[in-house]
């Protein structure tokens with residue numbers, strides 16, 4: 001039973017839902033195709049919510065660091081949106097959901113002209129990485145790290161074990177990159193592009209920091225407390241729209257129906273959710289939500305994280321419709 005919001009404080013509600021959903025972590029599986037990810041504790045579940053007014057709620061293993069993985073695709077796209085016109089980006093990466101697994105290569109060949117379907121599948125994210133300007137990989141990576149720093153107040157580290165593991169098991173991502181190069185959709189040097197992609201996936205963060213990034217997006221790109229414009233409102237809007245339609249892999253449609261909150265998941269078990277609305281929600285003006293639960297469902301989304309978000313959405317009236 002979900003307790004009513006009259007009887008429990010929001011913090012106590014969140015703690016109760018995290019505790020309830022911990023039980024279903026045993027039904028999920030850790031990602032093992034990047035071997036270092038298999039070292040996570042499958043029973044961890046953490047959540048953090050940051051409101052536009054700066055209110056922070058945390059629960060469970062919110063402090064456990066994990067790698068951004070696919071959630072990093074949001075950040076590189078934001079960097080690119082600040083450098084290039086939307087029209088130009090659209091000519092290189094489409095903005096359509098696929099219904100395919102995130103690392104699928106199939107449609108690059110079957111749907112002409114081989115342009116990746118959206119920036120959140122691996123093919124699209126690799127293309128986005130190839131278009132970010134900079135003298136070398138580190139200069140490009142620093143733009144992503146700096147964006148995180150401006151949202152969270154902490155300069156993030158890379159997890160070098162995950163990075164190495166990623167590099168050593170990159171056959172699929174290499175295949176995607178070579179195919180994209182052949183079709184003319186890769187901007188920069190292939191090796192440098194892959195290096196940037198692997199490095200962005202290996203950035204380490206925790207649920208609370210993730211929620212701060214979400215709060216910035218919920219607040220149309222403006223830091224809720226420092227009141228500085230970190231990304232243009234238009235870039236935040238584009239990214240949130242894509243999160244709603246393409247953020248949860250080939251379960252995006254189902255998640256949009258059930259939880260109805262723009263979200264982006266990663267294979268390490270993180271989920272970044274952004275609620276922005278003027279409805280009569282507990283978080284009236286919006287909030288960011290950061291979830292960590294490394295046990296994954298059949299689509300590669302955090303099995304307990306999804307259920308937790310459904311509860312949060314229902315109880316705090318965050319569904320988009």
Ligand code: GLN
Nearest residue numbers: 069070102201266267268
């Ligand atoms: N690093 C992972 C990969 O490229 C990211 C994918 C994910 O989180 N779904 O396969």
